[in-house]
Amino acid sequence: MNMLKNVGLGLFLWGLAVFTLIPFLASYRLTEELVDSEVKEIHREKVKELLAPMYAVPYASTYSFLHAYEGLMDTYNEVLKEEGRWEEVIWEDYGFLLAKAAMQGPSRNQPWLCLLLSLGSCMGGGLLFHLAWKKEKSPGGAFAGIFHSSLTNRGLLGILVGSYLILFYVILYWFPAYFVSLVWMVDPLSRFLSGGPASQWFLYGLVYTLAILVMGIRMFSKYAGNRYQQLRTASVMFFQTAFAFLIPEVLVRLNQPYFDFKNIWPLDYDFFFDYQLSTFLSSGGLGLFMLVWGCLLIVVAVPVFTYFYGKRWYCSWVCGCGGLAETVGDSFRHLSDKSLKAWKWERWTIHGVLALAVFMTTLTLVNYFSGFKVLGDLTNQVHAFYGFAIGSAFAGVVGTGFYPLMGNRVWCRFGCPLAAYLGLVQRFKSRFRITTNGGQCISCGNCSTHCEMGIDVRAYAQQGQNIVRSSCVGCGICATVCPRGVLKLENGPEKDRIHDFPILIGRQTIQLKK
Amino acid sequence: MSSTHFVILGNGISGITFARHLRKGNADAQITVISGESPYFFSRTALMYVYMGQMKWEHLYPYEPQFWVKNRITLKQAWVTTLDVDAKKLGFDTGEELSYDYLILATGSTPAFYDWPGQQLQGVQGLYTKQDLEDMEASTHSPINRAVIVGGGLIGVELAEMLAYRKIPVTFLVRESRFWEQSLLKQEAALVHQHLLAQGIDLRLGTALKEIISDPQGRVGAVRTSQNEEIPCQFVGLATGVKPNIDFLKNSGLNTRQGILVNSYFQTSARNVYAIGDCAEFEQVPADGRKTIEQVWYTGRMHGETLAANFCTSPQPYAPGVWFNSAKFFEIEYQTYGVIAVEVGEDIQEFYWEHPGGKIAFRLQMDAKGKILGVLALGFRLRHEYFDRAIREGWSGLKVISTLHQANFDPEFFAPHHVAIQKSFQSQMDVSFPLPKKSLIHHLFGASS
């Protein structure tokens, strides 16, 4: 068994190494024709002229290529900026497009092979490893040992993995040109699905989906015999693969707007941005349907489903961020901060982001309906700030990069504006609660330790109180890990859902609470 | 002028529950909680999870340090060695003294050993205190070949699970002819027995410990059993029960038997001195079918609540309601409500159902007229509220079973075992009632049990 495990681990590490190496196996040769085909018409002639020194020069690395490109462009722009000729400055960054076009390397020549050797190997190895590990695992439930592992107890391994993820996100969001060779690797797949070339976002979407699928399969076996865990995992796997990954690509193939039918404003923060609205309005019936559908999700689906089932219907059954957190992030859930102080922070930050998203959207719409006459600049600045600080830095870098350091739901707990909205409904108008089983709680604290949202479940359970918290995503782990069968996620009548003065069952006479 | 000083000796669940509730009802009292073991209240019940890397020590604290400051509960970590009930003073091992107006003794238990030769050897221990956990960690840190556990009860199983997690082979000696004889009947004991074997535990029934044999270094090297077999081992866990922790009270003049004797108001023989939790022994059983000493978490909590209420409102005698308890044997959960007799007389009617998989079972005991006395569940969860009511109101077994779906406490989408139980009840008891309809979800996902 140990052998299989090692083979699995070996394959996984091999795949990871290849994946990491591919960006370094790229060389570049730029030609005038390439500039011709990649650069917008208004800049074409100028850029052709500017980049002339690069033609026919071989570049052995992404860095040297981009360095040369940026050097030439900056010199040109700098002068214009100094002279105040703002109109002529070329703000567009053609780095990614030109690098992609000019790149040579194995991932362009043998994309399928590279894909197999990197991501394919990672997937196969990961599955094999888990299978073998599961077989030889010593007794003790699914949670034993996590604080003895360097990976899941903020040890060196955890820090390394966290750093790798953070680096990945930083490059993805701010230096995507360094990923062009990885993008070439998935180019054929993109053309197969949507008919178009791959971008860094296609690469990201693919890696994301595969990660959810592999780690989802791991969930099935980790929570063998637990139907609630298995079903919700199957659900996030389905929504990620079909709704977030495949359907948008197919829409593009059909010349329709790229659209994720399960993404809801304000998580989908640019849903009401002018370019989105124009796309919807200019894409005929389906475009209009998307607009109406998106609005219905906000005003009907969120309140109605949350009323009946709690926010879990979205956060741990449908959402892509939740999907990643619940599969890839599953082993890190116990790293969330349980202190009262963290709870206080959480309420400020998450509602702060919600307020910001609402403000930004209102501004955008006012601007849109006034025909871009007022507040144009401010709107753009707010968009840029939100996209950078919230959309990329918070949701991506911190949200996922910090899994091994702060737990798997940092974004969902402290930042997601949709979670804030769902949470308000869940807290004040919902049938969902976690019921405490009378007096059975032994205050052991397993529930609190493993709650990914940092909810101190024990504080409620040991008083016989139902757990009604806006942040609870209904992952059901507290109920799974409780050794005394104390917790049950339930939908029921609103009456008596919240008891302020719980009475523990088991003694006859006293009524302590006034 | 000074406010009344309540001194609570012991910061376990009983002492702490008392302190918290006293503070809720009395803003002025001066409250001091003393314990030598740990400055803060921790969950003794979860010691095993720390050893198994499922929790860290700090997760055992149900309250943050700030909580005690906010509630003006003074914590003092020190060992008390003497009690002078006339002078109303406690004496510490440091020679220091502390006066009280009211003293609440909540000193808990200590493992009961039975004078086996060699029980003082290194590597031999019980599991009760923080220190025990640390000792066990030290004794099993470097690889050992075998551990022996003595005593077929709940702590014994926890020890077995802990050691198994570290991949240490375990021999489990149980003197009785079945596992946990005082609470399980034949079928349930056999079911748990099978499960333990499946986990690789070498469970030996009808086998007692005779002596513990030293190795040349003065550590445990082997045990000898009542069958005269010598089992080499490097660790021995003694889980042969607990006894009230009252040795330091010997010269205090308090009336004690096994525990500190109290009446139904938790009053001891000394004025203004009370005892609650594991260390208290009632002069008379507090209710029918109950025992004079009950050493479980829930009763400690109820004692604390009740005594605090008695200080805050008009005193009422302790009147425990329907008995309940729960535990876990590796992966199999156990819950019970009401009284399950292990010696089944003529006057008891029984119903037992077991899932063919051999990991799930249900037992119902009724009196001769068919009224519910108690239930026991293995491998699935039942709703406390439902059975508390059924037993208090004296429902018939038929009524309990025919509405059993309301008692289901398993997570959503789990196989609805109540259906199989209801069908089995109908045929075993030869009765009929309409079965509740399966929901669509259960049709889609629920395994036919």
Ligand SMILES: Cc1cc2nc3c(=O)[nH]c(=O)nc-3n(C[C@H](O)[C@H](O)[C@H](O)COP(=O)(O)OP(=O)(O)OC[C@H]3O[C@@H](n4cnc5c(N)ncnc54)[C@H](O)[C@@H]3O)c2cc1C
């Ligand atoms: C491993 C384990 C698992 C358990 N699991 C369960 C379970 O699942 N369900 C259940 O119902 N029960 C369980 N129990 C039993 C339960 O923990 C006890 O019934 C309960 O803790 C008793 O609480 P208490 O407040 O009476 O005393 P304790 O928790 O024992 O607290 C007494 C405290 O007083 C201190 N003290 C005593 N004498 C002195 C002194 N002279 N000076 C200073 N300090 C002193 C002790 O050091 C101790 O800290 C378990 C026990 C153990 C050991």
Ligand code: SF4
């Ligand atoms: S309270 Fe329970 S169900 Fe809710 S998020 Fe925490 S662990 Fe998940």
Ligand code: SF4
């Ligand atoms: S895990 Fe269960 S028994 Fe332990 S504290 Fe939480 S609710 Fe109570």
